[in-house]
Amino acid sequence: MDSSSVHEVVHEVVHSDSSALPAKHHDPDTTEPISCGLQTLEELLSWKRSDANLFNVAAVPLAPRDPPLTASARRTLVSHDMMGGYLDDRFTQGTHSDAPYAFYHWQYIDIFNYFTHNMVTIPPVVWTNAAHKHGVVVLGTFITEWTDGAVVCEAFLKDEESYRAVADRLVQISHCYGFDGWLINIENSLSESAVKNTPLFLQYLTEQMHERVPGSLVLWYDSVLEKGELKWQNELNESN
Known part of the structure; x- marks a missing residue:
């Protein structure tokens, strides 16, 4: 090819649409996708599948255990209650942190609960996977x-x-994101009518979870007594 050759220049225009997800699903500093929860009853009741953050959907199915969880006489639960949650682990595509919190004894754990003080905590996908x-x-x-x-x-x-409306949304969220159930943690007193409906709510939620998510689990935190008083028992007994 001699110096008289013609060089063709190709210009390409690239269009980028903004994310359809609300800003809360992106880190404000890096714009990377993150995990987050729901703050209010209204936000929960209005939730629909199109609101889901697809970056936070689990990609790893639950591996079988031997013996299975249902056959275990004793179960070990780890509750991740650290500094309000959604720290380095909120980044759904991994973190650049030099020392994010992690542990390496999964073989000794039966149940992992991700805990924050959001009204609805959706576990970060990095933990679920x-x-x-x-x-x-x-x-x-x-x-x-x-x-x-x-x-x-x-x-x-x-x-x-x-x-039932609240339970149905919780089931939909769990099914959509690919995790296995809920810790129901009511830490306030209840009126007589509310405490009467609490076991019915738990029963309905459990039944619907089992139907939609095989192997799912619903746990009740032991902070409310049968008459609605807030009093921690540190066990499941005839009072709670």
Whole structure:
């Protein structure tokens, strides 16, 4: 090719559409996708599958265990309750941190619960994938606490239609994101009518979870007594 050759220059215009997900699903500093929870009852009840952050959907199925969880006389649960949660582990595509929190004893764990003080905690996918690889069940958290929590409970535990609507959304979220159930953590007092509906809510949630997510689990935190008083028992007994 001599110096008289013509060089063709190709220009390409690249269009990039902004994410359809709300800003909360992206880190404000890096714009990388992150895990996050739901803050209010209204946000939960209006949730639909198109609202899901697809970056946070688990890609690893739950591996079988020997013996299976249902056959275990004793179970070990680890609850990840660290500094409010959603730290380095919030990055769904991994973190550049030199020392993110991690542990290496999955073989001794039956259930992993990711805990924050968001009303609805959706476990970060990095934890769900790691736990599932080792056959460990993963639970999100539904929590109400203090005065605001009591208001939420009175709203959704007032009747069958209301508590079923909350349970249905929790089932949909778990099924969509690929984790295995819920810790129900009510840490506020309940009225007589609300506490009467609580076992019905738990029963319905459990039945629906088992139907949609085989091997799923619903756990009840032992902070409310049968008459609605807030009093921790540190065990499941005839009072709670």
